[in-house]
Amino acid sequence: MHELSYATSMLDTIINAVKEQEKDGKKIKKVSEINLEVGELTFINIEQLKFAFEVIAEGTICENAKINVQFIKPLAVCKDCGYEGNVKAEDEFEIYCPNCNSMNLKFKGGKEFNIKNIVVEFDE
Template identity: 60%
Template structure:
């Protein structure tokens, strides 16, 4: 279950960011916005569940997770096509313009980015 490793990485990154920026009086992280490439094939429900389990007793406990999916971006060495690729359930990927399966260079679609987080602070 690679969703657990993504969830762990996400939690560690957020906790380190809050610590390294020396934010004072952080009450909780209430929202996490992610960008996930479609080629990661991450099951978002499993990711959310894994994050919910590992974030207990941290400032991220109960955080809402929103996901924006990023389509793969390819360049075809055969016809020169540059653009997005619609991912189909099978793993056979070919150029949307010329159909060539062997000359595609994948430039995007494997991302896993924390775009931003919403942090709530304690009242002083």
């Protein structure tokens, strides 16, 4: 279940970022939202990711944080005609260039997993 490793990485990154902010004298009470960018080619099950994060975040500053996900589509680049853009799959194994019908494609992007930003509540 690679969702657990992604969730652990998220939690570690956020807690470290909060600690950095607290070095500047800002007291953060809680993280209320986490906004992610996730590439479609990561094949992450978002519900499993949210569940894993909920379990490991219990008792931390991220407990009960809402996770929002924006998916990033991969771009196909045709090695034959130079087309760059989205493609449609005829079935799950055959993907063609919409310009020249070539299957000689490479993909850019779609494997991202980024914490875009977080929303926090400060202690006054």
